Amino acid sequence: MKTLVVYYSITGRNEQLAKGVRDAFTRRGHTAEIHGLKTVVPLSALTGVLMSVLRRPSKLAALPPVEDAEILVIVGPVWASSLCPAVRAFLNALDNLEGKSIVNLVVGYGIYEQLMRKINHTLKVRKADKVVSRALRLKDMDSHDKIDDLANEVAEEVLP
């Protein structure tokens, strides 16, 4: 199935996880593309926190080609206990998700189940067929083996 992995990453941890998930799909014979979200203006930590607290999306340089994907994987960091502005902008731009299955991976220093459920709700409102989600602790993503295990787990769960 056509899979699109969308992530936002500044220091590379979410990118590493996104690549691990992409690889789990390609290993199973699926076409998997990856897209890193980029903001038009790079955000300082202070601006990033402020925008996250105020629930402001940032302007994205480009929107990933979601329409073609049958499975959409979203990998994003927690900022200020909330959605980071880039992922917020991406979620805001999502249209009807009918016919698509989604994997939602939320990464923070702690486990942010409530934020994960909030994103799941947004995805369900947009009529996603199936949502597989995990709230992940950054330090648990420190090894390739752990990333592989998680990636295999979510791929098995979302694939029909």
Ligand SMILES: Cc1cc2nc3c(=O)[nH]c(=O)nc-3n(C[C@H](O)[C@H](O)[C@H](O)COP(=O)(O)O)c2cc1C
């Ligand atoms: C501006 C900013 C605010 C953050 N706020 C939180 C937070 O409130 N809670 C948390 O668990 N992690 C927080 N983090 C940590 C990020 O979740 C962590 O840096 C991220 O998952 C690592 O992603 P990356 O290496 O892909 O950039 C914050 C990080 C940044 C840069």
